[in-house]
Amino acid sequence: MAKLPVISGARAVKAFQQAGWHVARQRGSHVILPKPGHIASLSIPSIENLPPGTLRSLLRASGLTLEEFTDLL
Numbered sequence: 001m002a003k004l005p006v007i008s009g010a011r012a013v014k015a016f017q018q019a020g021w022h023v024a025r026q027r028g029s030h031v032i033l034p035k036p037g038h039i040a041s042l043s044i045p046s047i048e049n050l051p052p053g054t055l056r057s058l059l060r061a062s063g064l065t066l067e068e069f070t071d072l073l
Contacts, residue, residue, distance in 0.1 A: 004055055005070060009046045012058065015072040016042060019064060038063070 007015075013023065013031050021033040021042060034041040040061045045054070059069055 004052045004066065005073060006049055007055070007073065008048050009044050009050055011073065012044050012050055012055065015069060016044070016058075016062065018072045019062065019068075021062070035062075 009031070013033065016033055017023070021035045024032050024034050024041070026032065026046075029046045030043045031046060032041055032043055042058055042061060044050075044058065050058075059066060064072075
């Protein structure tokens with residue numbers, strides 16, 4: 001299994017946008033990304049380094065594998 005990358009919230013938003021998610025709004029320090037046809041929406045904090053558990057949770061909610069996500073980076 002590959003290691004989770006250490007990335008910022010802004011870089012994660014860009015990667016999820018390439019996967020079809022779009023920025024709907026920003027509430028405080030969190031960017032909200034819905035995707036048509038997908039039940040969950042992603043809430044990504046705008047911080048310098050995303051904690052590994054947060055990134056893992058976002059990947060699980062998005063349905064992307066770690067390899068697919070790292071290809072988008």
